[in-house]
Amino acid sequence: MSEKVSTPGSKPRIIRRLGPLGPSHHEKLVEFWELAVADTILQHPLLQVGIIGRDTKQPAWVQIDHIDLTKHIKWRVVDNPEKYEDTFKQTLKEQLDTKYDSPETQPSWRMVVFKLEAENLLEVVYVWSHSNSDGTGGKIFHETLLQSLNRVRDDKNDLVWENHLVKTIATAQNLPPPQDSVCNFTISPSFAVTLLWKEFRPQMFAPKLPPHKLRAPIHLTPTGTQSRRLCIDNATLQNVLAACRLHKTTLTGLLHGITLVSLVSLLKEEAPATIISETPLNLRRYVSSSPPGYPGLEPTKMIGNFVTKRDHDHDQVLVSKIRDLARGASSESEQIAALEDVMWSVSTTVREELQAKLDMGLKNEICGLMKVVGDYRDYFKEQMKKPRHATFLVTNLGVIDGGLPSETSSDKTQDWTIQRAYFSLAANLVGPNLTISPLAVKNGPLMIGVSWQNEAVDTNLGEGAVAGLKTWLNHIGSKQ
Structure with a gap:
């Protein structure tokens, strides 16, 4: 079969016009x-440094002269819009489970920028x-990037950037301090003795945790992250x-209650x-601005590790009550009606414990007491021999201001905005079975990662x- 070939001077036959993202x-x-x-x-020194001695008792941050952004940004x-979601999910899984190349000579962060060809x-x-940052630091990164996108134009005079290379400015003087240097911890002797005994006692003296489907055994070999x-x-x-x-709780408390029930x-x-x-x-809430020895330090804008945790014990009596109430329901609507009061009770208790x-x-x-641990390699090796401590974790990053207009003010205030934000954690070998990671955008949606x-x-x-999260949140959110 032959087909007509365009000859010089003939009218070209347009297949389709180029998308807005031409070369x-x-x-x-x-x-x-x-x-x-x-x-x-350049506003965050811990994103400009490498780390050496990761497998020793004394790891250290090291200076890097230049950062090649082509090695960090893909x-x-x-x-094809139909392939977008699957491509995103697969890439996210790969990124969560991929180690960092050459951490001694490259900062341990990277990003993948997705662009649907026909969309802006x-x-x-x-x-x-x-090692470089906690979850709040990740949120701060996005807030800083949004500001930079709305400020930076073609003027490169004030940026040390050329041909994909960034000249770093991190020094020993401007690197954020470790939290024990700027946090005034006070430890009572009784608390120290109790905690150290709990952490370092021989296993023969540790209480035996009964086997439970929600307390998965620790797998020493990483097997990848499942993320939704x-x-x-x-x-x-x-x-x-x-x-x-109305129930005197918070979204964090609510997500604990929903996840538990x-x-x-x-089961x-x-x-x-x-x-x-x-x-x-x-x-960071306990770190003052410009603390002694660190002039100009602003904790609310600081990428680093300034995080602790609070455990919530849901005892056997409570768990048994939830199980029995769930058993007695014959439909989803009956189960919600049976469990709603206890769900709110758990939510309120968690909020009170956090407060x-x-x-x-x-x-x-x-x-x-972190300084008491001389070698964290040995510490985590010991943790791997113990039963898994927690079943689930609910992160607490709150809201990010992405510049979206409110319902009462529809005018766009800036060129770049964040329409939605999503936080997901890689699987933790010794940490909780499940991580629940909510993050909302001001005047925008709430997204929850589960991994x-x-x-x-x-x-x-x-x-x-x-x-369960989807069902309960839609149920609660459907009521005025």
Whole structure:
């Protein structure tokens, strides 16, 4: 079969016009993006340094002269909208489970920028090592990047950036301090003795935790991360927050309550056992601006590790009550009606426990005893020999201001905005089975990441937690 070939002078037959992201446009976008990232990392010294001695008792930060942004920023331009979500999910999984190349000579962070060819939207997967930053630091990174995107233009005079290379400015003088240098921890002798005995006692003296499906055994070999996400629109979120205020709790407390009843409801035939959940807490609130020895330090804008945690014990009596109530329901609506009061009770208790922890300030704070551990390699080796401590963790990053207009003010205030934000943790070998990671955008939606270690945790439990969060939040958010 032959087909007509266009000859010189004939009218060209247009197949389709180029999308808005043509080659020249893409090159300009990449350059602009790198300028904004350069402006961002130059504001945060811990994103400019390498680390040596990771496998020794005394690891250390080291200076790096230049950062090659092509080694830290990758682009994924997707031309088929139907493939976008699958491509994103696969890339996220790969990023969560991929180690950092050459940490001695390259900072341990990276990002993948997704672009749907026909859209003017970018979705950024920013990944970092916990050695460099906690979760709040990740949130601060995005807030800084948003500011840089709205400030940086083609003027490169005030940026040390050329041909993808960023000249670093991190020094021993401007590197953020370790938290024990600027946090005034006070430890009572009785607290120290109790905690150290609990951590370092011989296993023969440790209480025996009964086997439980929600307390997965520790797998020493990483088997990858399973990650899911769900989105709650702003109107539903506002109703949820109003319900939280009515019950004198917070979104963090609510997610503990929902996750507990959702997981226990899946175990109708299993004997009840105490379940422990955790909440990370940001210690920056206890660091003063420009503390002695660190002039110009602003804790609320500081990327680093300033985090502690609070455990929540849900005892066997409570777990048994939830299980029995779930057993007696024959439908989802009956189960919600049966469990709603106890769910709110758990939520309120968690909020009260968190407030009590915050009210204590830095008194008897576990982080104040971190220096006692001489070699963290040995410490974590010992942790791997113990039963897994917690079943789930709910992170506590709150809200990020992405510049979105409110319902009463529809005018766009800036060129770049954050429409939604999503936080996901890589599977933790010795940490909680499940991590629940909510993050909302001001005037935008709430997104929740749920992740767990593949093979170590039953996929049905992870999927059940996601389904429970979606069902309960929509149920609560449907009420005015």
